[in-house]
Amino acid sequence: MRREEGTSESEADEREQHTAIAAILAAAIDSEQARDVWRLIDQAKSILLLAHERPDPDALGSALGLAHVLSPLGKECVVACADPVPANYAFLPGHESVVSRLPHQHFDLVIALDAGELGRYGALYTRYQSFFDTATILNLDHHVTSSGCGQVTIIDPASAATAELLTLLLLNREIAINLDAAKCLLAGIITDTRSFEYDATTERTLLAGSYLVGCGAIPEEIIKPYYRVKALAKARLWGIVLDRSLQSAAGGSIVWACVRRDYVREAGATADMDDGLASYLVDIDGVAFSVIFEEQDATTTKISIRTSAPHDAAAIAAAFGGGGHLRAAGAVLPMDIEAAVDRVIARIEASL
Structure with a gap:
C-alpha cells in the first residue's frame, strides 16, 4: 500500500487494516438483499426510523446510527419511540432528538428496527395504525423469534x-x-452482547466492533454509563426488590424477583430502573434461569428472562407470546403479577 505524504507507517498500517476489515464485513451480507434495502432508502426523501417500546441501546442506537448516516445524504430523518429515552442513554449522540409523537404522517419510508412485529412499537403503532398499515416499511432485525x-x-x-x-x-x-453513527452502532453491539460476553458474539461481531472503534467510537464511553454508573434511586429500588421478593426454586437453579409499582414509587425511581436486574441475578452461582416480573398494572405483567448456557430464554418467552435471544428474552403477560409468577416459573421448571 502506498503511504500518503505526512502519514506515519503505523497510521498507514492502521488504515490498511481498517480497510481490510471493512471488506470482510461488506462480504458477510448478501449483496442482493443489501441492494433491495438500499433501493428503498435511496428512493425515499423523508424517512421515519422506529425503535421498539421500552427501548434498549440496540434499538435506539440502530435508529439513531442510521439517521446519522442518512442525514448527510440529504434524507430527512425522524427517530421515534413510544417510550422516553432512559436517562442513562445519554452516550447515544442525538438521543435528545427522539420523539414519541409523529410530527406528520407523510413519510416516504418507515424503517422498523430491532423488532419484527409492528405491535412491538407500542403506542406509536396503536396511535398511528392507519398510517403504518399503508406505509412502505423496511424491517431490519436480528431476533430469531421475529x-x-x-x-x-x-x-x-x-x-x-x-x-x-x-x-x-x-x-x-x-x-x-x-x-456519531459509529458511537450509536457500537453501543448496540456492546449492550446486546453484554460487552461481548454472550455466546451470540462471533468473530464477525468482534470485527464489527473493531471497525467501529476504528471509526473513533470509544467502548468506555458506553460501558461506564450503561453498566457501572447507577442513580441512587435505582440502587434503592434494587434493594427493595431483592429484600422483599427474591425467591428461588429447583435447588437454586431458578431465581426471580418482582418489581411492583409501589416499590418503584417508594424508591423514587422510574419503571425503567429495573434494567440490568435480571442480568445481575443470573450471575448468582448455580443459576440457570433468572426472571424479573414487572407489574405494569393490575392485569399486566412484563417479564425479563436471562439464562446461562445451555438454557434458552427465547423459548420460554415465546411460550408467552414474547421473544428475544438465547440468553436474554422477554414477554408481556395479560395477567396479574402473582399469576404470572406461577405460570412462568412452572414452565421453566418443566423445561429443566
Missing part, C-alpha cells in the same frame, strides 16, 4: 445485534460511517 413486518425484511439471527447487521449493510453499500 416474524418480519416489512415489504422488505432482513432478519439475521447470525448478527448479535441489529447494529451489527446495519454495519454490514452500510459497508456492503460503501456508505461512510461517521463518528
Whole structure:
C-alpha cells in the first residue's frame, strides 16, 4: 500500500487494516438483499426510523446510527419511540432528538428496527395504525423469534445485534460511517452482547466492533454509563426488590424477583430502573434461569428472562407470546403479577 505524504507507517498500517476489515464485513451480507434495502432508502426523501417500546441501546442506537448516516445524504430523518429515552442513554449522540409523537404522517419510508412485529412499537403503532398499515416499511432485525413486518425484511439471527447487521449493510453499500453513527452502532453491539460476553458474539461481531472503534467510537464511553454508573434511586429500588421478593426454586437453579409499582414509587425511581436486574441475578452461582416480573398494572405483567448456557430464554418467552435471544428474552403477560409468577416459573421448571 502506498503511504500518503505526512502519514506515519503505523497510521498507514492502521488504515490498511481498517480497510481490510471493512471488506470482510461488506462480504458477510448478501449483496442482493443489501441492494433491495438500499433501493428503498435511496428512493425515499423523508424517512421515519422506529425503535421498539421500552427501548434498549440496540434499538435506539440502530435508529439513531442510521439517521446519522442518512442525514448527510440529504434524507430527512425522524427517530421515534413510544417510550422516553432512559436517562442513562445519554452516550447515544442525538438521543435528545427522539420523539414519541409523529410530527406528520407523510413519510416516504418507515424503517422498523430491532423488532419484527409492528405491535412491538407500542403506542406509536396503536396511535398511528392507519398510517403504518399503508406505509412502505423496511424491517431490519436480528431476533430469531421475529416474524418480519416489512415489504422488505432482513432478519439475521447470525448478527448479535441489529447494529451489527446495519454495519454490514452500510459497508456492503460503501456508505461512510461517521463518528456519531459509529458511537450509536457500537453501543448496540456492546449492550446486546453484554460487552461481548454472550455466546451470540462471533468473530464477525468482534470485527464489527473493531471497525467501529476504528471509526473513533470509544467502548468506555458506553460501558461506564450503561453498566457501572447507577442513580441512587435505582440502587434503592434494587434493594427493595431483592429484600422483599427474591425467591428461588429447583435447588437454586431458578431465581426471580418482582418489581411492583409501589416499590418503584417508594424508591423514587422510574419503571425503567429495573434494567440490568435480571442480568445481575443470573450471575448468582448455580443459576440457570433468572426472571424479573414487572407489574405494569393490575392485569399486566412484563417479564425479563436471562439464562446461562445451555438454557434458552427465547423459548420460554415465546411460550408467552414474547421473544428475544438465547440468553436474554422477554414477554408481556395479560395477567396479574402473582399469576404470572406461577405460570412462568412452572414452565421453566418443566423445561429443566
